[in-house]
Amino acid sequence: QGILSKNDLFAARNRARFKASGLLVLNVVSSPGSGKTAFIERTLTDLQGRLRGGVIVGDLATDNDAQRIARSGAPAIQITTGDMCHLEAEMVGKAAGQLNLDNLDLLIVENVGNLVCPSGYDLGEDLRVVLLSVTEGEDKPLKYPVMFKTADVVIVNKMDLAEAVGFDRTTALDNIRRIAPQATVFEVSARTGLGMHEWYAFLEQRIGRQ
Amino acid sequence: QGILSKNDLFAARNRARFKASGLLVLNVVSSPGSGKTAFIERTLTDLQGRLRGGVIVGDLATDNDAQRIARSGAPAIQITTGDMCHLEAEMVGKAAGQLNLDNLDLLIVENVGNLVCPSGYDLGEDLRVVLLSVTEGEDKPLKYPVMFKTADVVIVNKMDLAEAVGFDRTTALDNIRRIAPQATVFEVSARTGLGMHEWYAFLEQRIGRQ
Ligand SMILES: Nc1nc2c(ncn2[C@@H]2O[C@H](COP(=O)(O)OP(=O)(O)OP(=O)(O)O)[C@@H](O)[C@H]2O)c(=O)[nH]1
Ligand SMILES: Nc1nc2c(ncn2[C@@H]2O[C@H](COP(=O)(O)OP(=O)(O)OP(=O)(O)O)[C@@H](O)[C@H]2O)c(=O)[nH]1
Ligand SMILES: [Mg+2]
Ligand SMILES: [Mg+2]
Ligand SMILES: [Zn+2]
Numbered sequence: 001q002g003i004l005s006k007n008d009l010f011a012a013r014n015r016a017r018f019k020a021s022g023l024l025v026l027n028v029v030s031s032p033g034s035g036k037t038a039f040i041e042r043t044l045t046d047l048q049g050r051l052r053g054g055v056i057v058g059d060l061a062t063d064n065d066a067q068r069i070a071r072s073g074a075p076a077i078q079i080t081t082g083d084m085c086h087l088e089a090e091m092v093g094k095a096a097g098q099l100n101l102d103n104l105d106l107l108i109v110e111n112v113g114n115l116v117c118p119s120g121y122d123l124g125e126d127l128r129v130v131l132l133s134v135t136e137g138e139d140k141p142l143k144y145p146v147m148f149k150t151a152d153v154v155i156v157n158k159m160d161l162a163e164a165v166g167f168d169r170t171t172a173l174d175n176i177r178r179i180a181p182q183a184t185v186f187e188v189s190a191r192t193g194l195g196m197h198e199w200y201a202f203l204e205q206r207i208g209r210q
Numbered sequence: 211q212g213i214l215s216k217n218d219l220f221a222a223r224n225r226a227r228f229k230a231s232g233l234l235v236l237n238v239v240s241s242p243g244s245g246k247t248a249f250i251e252r253t254l255t256d257l258q259g260r261l262r263g264g265v266i267v268g269d270l271a272t273d274n275d276a277q278r279i280a281r282s283g284a285p286a287i288q289i290t291t292g293d294m295c296h297l298e299a300e301m302v303g304k305a306a307g308q309l310n311l312d313n314l315d316l317l318i319v320e321n322v323g324n325l326v327c328p329s330g331y332d333l334g335e336d337l338r339v340v341l342l343s344v345t346e347g348e349d350k351p352l353k354y355p356v357m358f359k360t361a362d363v364v365i366v367n368k369m370d371l372a373e374a375v376g377f378d379r380t381t382a383l384d385n386i387r388r389i390a391p392q393a394t395v396f397e398v399s400a401r402t403g404l405g406m407h408e409w410y411a412f413l414e415q416r417i418g419r420q
């Protein structure tokens with residue numbers, strides 16, 4: 001157990017570099033289509049002028065997400081992983097080299113859409129943010145516990161659809177608390193902006209503490 | 211390249227056994243929460259009396275899905291994978307031993323919710339059925355091509371929500387056709403039953419040909 005894995009060594013190197021730049025770093029994970037990109041784009045658009053953000057996005061194919069995020073004005077680096085189902089610290093370290101970290105307050109890494117494999121790879125982040133969409137059902141924290149157990153923040157997204165899908169909020173929050181009692185939970189809609197202000201206050205408070 | 215992987219050897223063994231029992235076997239894959247269980251439960255409930263179905267379900271944790279599927283009257287075996295992100299042929303072969311295959315026409319395997327890793331593991335199935343929910347966005351075939359390229363059938367599920375989410379059907383179908391021109395596509399709602407009859411006709415025709 002004593003020997004750090006290769007990934008842990010790169011993660012420690014990333015973390016030291018990010019700290020030296022005074023950055024707050026997020027690793028955003030979820031199932032495909034939960035709204036990671038929409039959530040990041042909305043956050044950086046709304047906080048433009050209040051903080052300087054940069055993004056690293058991992059996908060098997062296309063640079064669709066980097067292009068969407070770039071609309072917010074923030075620099076976005078796309079990592080294309082081919083058939084790899086998760087990002088690793090070495091890839092993120094390399095991509096970070098393309099950003100001017102000293103000019104940023106916040107670095108957001110959007111991971112590959114996968115609720116299992118990314119949980120085992122530390123990228124050097126300060127906070128692991130797990131998104132759950134109301135359209136996926138209330139049982140996901142129970143069925144995919146490995147990821148939720150490593151969450152610092154859980155974002156319940158697409159709350160604008162909660163009524164349309166018959167989302168059982170009480171059961172969902174109970175399930176999140178049972179598996180991830182350590183996590184801070186936000187209920188939002190990346191599309192309408194509902195609940196995003198509480199998330200911004202939390203974020204700015206954390207950046208202030210860096 | 212000549213040496214079959216361990217998984218391929220078990221898959222070949224499964225396939226021989228399934229053929230000997232005259233079964234049609236499906237491997238149902240998707241992101242977490244796309245509606246695999248709802249789709250399987252609805253299929254077996256509606257086709258009760260017309261065909262004899264059995265199910266093997268893979269999940270990291272809980273037997274929620276096997277219990278839901280058992281409501282249809284079909285036997286359902288739960289495989290709990292712990293932290294493994296996909297099913298493998300050996301696990302499926304073992305689980306199949308708990309079913310009376312000679313008394314079945316249809317065996318459905320519900321894979322772990324993951325749009326990447328399961329694509330590399332043949333389970334011995336006849337058809338790979340990939341579900342895509344309208345709530346996930348139109349770009350998933352482009353962003354997660356590896357899975358769609360191996361699809362025999364693509365099910366666009368939750369069509370009852372298409373209007374509520376602003377689903378762009380033309381773009382989604384274009385993207386599916388571009389990546390998976392080989393696949394037969396069905397647009398359904400596992401919740402309301404919309405479009406399921408075309409799927410049942412396809413299924414019964416395939417079973418008749420086994
Ligand atoms: N109604 C509603 N739709 C949303 C919301 N957030 C995202 N969406 C939609 O959900 C779909 C998927 O959103 P994305 O932002 O692409 O999701 P993602 O998690 O980044 O997806 P991948 O990176 O491909 O895994 C798109 O059609 C978005 O418009 C929301 O808060 N409400
Ligand atoms: N509106 C609507 N909701 C659906 C439909 N199919 C499934 N759902 C809902 O979507 C959520 C997820 O469905 P599941 O059947 O658990 O999805 P799954 O793919 O089996 O999920 P995992 O096995 O956990 O990966 C649940 O809340 C279902 O009720 C549908 O056709 N329409
Ligand atoms: Mg995205
Ligand atoms: Mg299921
Ligand atoms: Zn993986």
Ligand SMILES: [Zn+2]
Binds near residue numbers: 116295328
């Ligand atoms: Zn995997």
